[in-house]
Amino acid sequence: MYRLKEFIKRLLPKSWLLLYHRTLSRLASFVYRNPSRRMVVIGVTGTKGKSTTCNIIWHLLTDAGHTVGLTGTANFRIGASNELSSYKMTMPGRFVLQRVLRQMVDAGCDVAVVETTSEGVVQSRHLGISYDVCALTNLTPEHLESHGGFESYKDAKLEFFRHFSRLPAKVIDGRVIEKANVVNMDSEHAADFLAVSATPTIHKITFGSASDSDIVISDVCETISGTDFSLNGVAAHLPLLGSWNASNAGLAVAVSSALGVSVKDAVKSLASVEPVPGRMECIDCGQPFGVIVDYAYEPVSLRLLFSFARKLAGSHRVITLVSSTGGGRDVGRRAPNGIVAGELCDVVVVTDEDPYDEDPQLIIDQVAEGVRQSGKIEGKNFWRVLDRREAIRKAVEMAQPGDVVLLTAKGAEQKMCIAGGKKIPWDDRQIVRECLRPTH
Helix, strand or coil: CHHHHHHHHHHCCHHHHHHHHHHHHHHHHHHCCCHHHHCEEEEEECCCCHHHHHHHHHHHHHHCCCCEEEECCCEEEECCEEEECCCCCCCCCHHHHHHHHHHHHHCCCCEEEEECCHHHHHCCCCCCCCCCEEEECCCCCCCHHHHCCHHHHHHHHHHHHHHHHHCCCEEECCEEECEEEEEECCCCCHHHHHHHCCCCCEEEEEEECCCCCCEEEEEEEEECCEEEEEECCEEEEECCCCCHHHHHHHHHHHHHHHCCCCHHHHHHHHCCCCCCCCCCEECCCCCCCEEEECCCCCHHHHHHHHHHHHHHHCCCCEEEEECCCCCCCCHHHHHHHHHHHHHHCCEEEEECCCCCCCCHHHHHHHHHHHHHHCCCCECCCEEEECCHHHHHHHHHHHCCCCCEEEECCCCCCCEEECHHHCEEECCHHHHHHHHHHHHC
16 A cells, blocks of 8 residues: 555656645545634744744643643644654644644644644645744754755745745634744744745744844753753743753743743743653663663754763763664765764764665665764774664663763654554664663
């Protein structure tokens, strides 16, 4: 069935494929009685930080008294319910997405937060959703093979903003919902997103380090217990590791302010944000070294992660798993992933991730070439281990007291994609716990 579906996709003219995607989106929305029209819907797009930002938004708005649903890469929330996503995609199929939105309405949710991706936009999955807030985290090169280059990738993000600007303002229970755009002004592409959203009906909220932003973030300081920073001159603490989370928090505060939450109340709520599954998640089984599971899978995010780990480890070592996905996806990042791992980590284990239909050994060889270019010596401070479970075991077995072990790329993903469209159960967090308990 998988191969037949892929064959049909290749045969169909692009215009027919686009019509197919659009028709399915509209049909799914109709079948589930247009659930997004019954809630305030927040769409969050961008390259990095979407899952964390969406979960922070969920927390701030829940604290403010709303009943909030969420769909995204890491998890699904419907009010107080929180389940890990079993889908290997941020925006699930149209009928799944619309069914979840309907479940939110039936559960009494008045707000939905939807991670919205460029590939989802290309496949028109956004068309059946009535958005009220459109937000951009950031924009760096990603998914270049599938989009045909950075400009096409960027244009897919811009198309989401253009689509949003064309949507009419929503009326719920007689109240007109004011539309709002939220844009990260620290992005070099911010002006392009502001330009396509410049309509009189949309309130624009900006955030970043510039003094003319509506939400200004400054004095960011990483600590062992989270991230401290100043937001509009107010001291803020976020119990999430990594300075980049200050930016994610800034977007979340900006979105919540668009829905009427005061900045003061939002900053207060930040202090009780819970960790997001598989995002800088610390695994503690009593071992004398640190283990962090994170979703970082491309050079920019990996550099941020490794730089943080270097500070955390101090005079001790940073040991990492590094990998890349397959099936023709983002081939160009394979060697760069290896290079950044080799440059910033003391010990590198190159392993499998999601090979799809591609030879996993070929993928890890291409990543390993980058590690080699960084100066690492195979068999001394870097290894290739095809079996990811064995790679995790090797990483923790090499760790000494005070070291930091990083498991990158999969986070809390519940599946690994292999040949023939098959998905096998997986969870880096569970596997590393199994590896830690018998030894330590």
